[in-house]
Amino acid sequence: MESEESQIILFTTTIVIILFVVLIVLLFSFFQKRKNILLQEQINNQKRFEREIAETQIEIREETLRNISWELHDNIGQLLTLAKIQLQNATPENIDEVSQTISKGLNEVRALSKLINPEAIKNIDLKEAIQLEIDRFNRLNFIDSSLIIEGEEQEIDKKVSIVIFRILQEFFSNTIKHSKASKLNVLLKYTENEMIVSAQDNGIGFLASEKSGKGIGLTNISNRAKLIGAEAIFSSEKNKGTTLLIHYKL
Known part of the structure; x- marks a missing residue:
């Protein structure tokens, strides 16, 4: 009886052990598979991020080349033409005007040279890149622009800076082309835990119901902000301008 x-008991114990081992194997297999899926997702996300960064750099370069082409043709070209006319009619009394025109042309060329350097696009310093855009807008009388820095400036990952700068480029482009604004104010605010980027114009704005009609620009901005873990928020009222707020956790 005791033997039975x-x-x-031995049989039951064996069955329990076998079931336990099988359960452990199944759980290990499940978690290993889940781990592999997560790792693959991380790899895919990283590839998508790198691809987006590369595309963003290309877009910045193309936008920069368009700006350079325009300035060479319409701005520096006009200055050189003016200098030529002044030289043809130069007198001792107006030679200073010729010198000033040529000096202005040289300054314009120096300003453009900062935008041509490909390394500047790969290793964007966000504050400097924004300031170059602001200076260009003011220099060419596109729009009265300003950049204000608040808080203690902190170093931002170069790839994040590239994405944020491209977002601002899109906003600037929309402001200049469509908003009929006379002022553009940009704020970089650093707190202990986040960087807040604000871009605000005083243009015609748009109603919330019109957002869907504003094209792919707003969608691109929101998607790119999500890509770097940031949040892009638009606010606008008809005839009261448009504001873009970007919150990025440091």
């Missing part, structure tokens, strides 16, 4: 009970 012992056998039953």
Whole structure:
């Protein structure tokens, strides 16, 4: 009798152990598979991020080349033409005007040279890149622009800076082309835990119901902000301008 009970206990124990081992194997297999899926997702996300960064750099470069082409043709070209006319009619009394025109042309060329350097696009310093855009807008009388820095400036990952700068480029482009604004104010605010970027114009704005009609620009901005873990928020009222707020956790 005791022998039968012992056998039953042994059999039951064996079954329990086998089931336990099988369960452990299944759980290990499940978690290993889940781990592999998560790792693959991380790899895919990283590839998508790198691809987006590369595309963003290309877009910045193309936008920069468009700006350079325009300035060479319409701005520096006009200055050189003016200098040529002044030289043809130069007198001792107006030679200073010729010198000033040529000096202005040289300054314009120096300003453009800062935008041509490909390394500047790959390793964007966000504050400097924004300031170059602001200076260009003011220099060419596109729009009265300003950049204000608040808080203690902190170093931002170069790839994050590239994405934020491209977002601002899109906003600037929309402001200049469509908003009919006379002022553009940009704020970089650093707190202990986040960087807040604000870009605000005083243009015609748009109603919330019109957002869907504003094209792919707003969608691109929101998607790119999500890509770097940031949040892009638009606010606008008809005839009261548009504001873009970007919150990025440091």
